[in-house]
Amino acid sequence: MSAPVPVVTVDGPSGSGKGTISRALARRCGWHLLDSGALYRLVALSGLEHRLEPDDIEGHARLARAMAVGFEASTDEERICLDGRVVTDAIRTEAVGQCASRVAAWPQVRTALLERQRAFARAPGLVADGRDMGTVVFPQAPLKIFLTASLEERARRRYNQLKQKGSDASLSALSREIAERDERDVHRAAAPLIAARDAVVIDSSGLDVAAVLAQVIELGRQRALWA
Ligand code: DC
DSSP, X not given: OOOOOOEEEEEOOTTSSHHHHHHHHHHHHTOEEEEHHHHHHHHHHHHHHTTOOTTOHHHHHHHHHHOOEEEEEOSSOEEEEETTEEOTTGGGSHHHHHHHHHHTTOHHHHHHHHHHHHTTOOTTOEEEEXXXXXXXXXXXXXXXXXXEOOHHHHHHHHHHHHHHTTOOXXXXXXXXXXXXXXXXXXXXXXXXXXXXXTOEEEEXXXXXXXXXXXXXXXXXXXXXXXX
């Protein structure tokens, strides 16, 4: 039997920087990347487009099983497709994020996405970014990171991101929305946001991307995942 594909899991709350760190790590190692939050966002967007009732659990689970998704990444651009259309920006709105957090609380939707997520583990390795990568989807991963940052810092990062894109944003509204999403992600019964027992917790408040990345690379080196 061939050796299992190595997986590094990066879990944490909204705005903790896990997307940025995961992308940078995958690029550095030449590994694949799973943005699992994007999958929940795709289910949410698909539900909105199909005009499903917000509480139609089975309908959303059906979409989660049936939707055709595509992730393409070049050096400077990433394209996410849903049923043949590019939806890279459409899934990033705060409204779709809130809706994703709601559908992600339903076990039927989580189960529908489980094998899809595991299929991303292909040689030479995978960096898996999400909320339950280390606890549920890849419990055998040899390196699990749980990235956190204070609510203020996370709201400020999101604010700066939106400003850079030219979007209008209010820091206090963002802070409220992130706190609301945290509350739901942490307290749901199915796969709540929690650090795996064997995860290394990194608080990125006050650290830049390079400093966090350096810590993760060192942890991988200690586990002989890379030289
Ligand atoms: O990381 P994100 O903001 O793109 O995720 C959107 C929502 O999806 C988030 O509020 C919770 C949910 N999610 C989840 O429940 N499990 C994951 N592995 C990833 C995201």
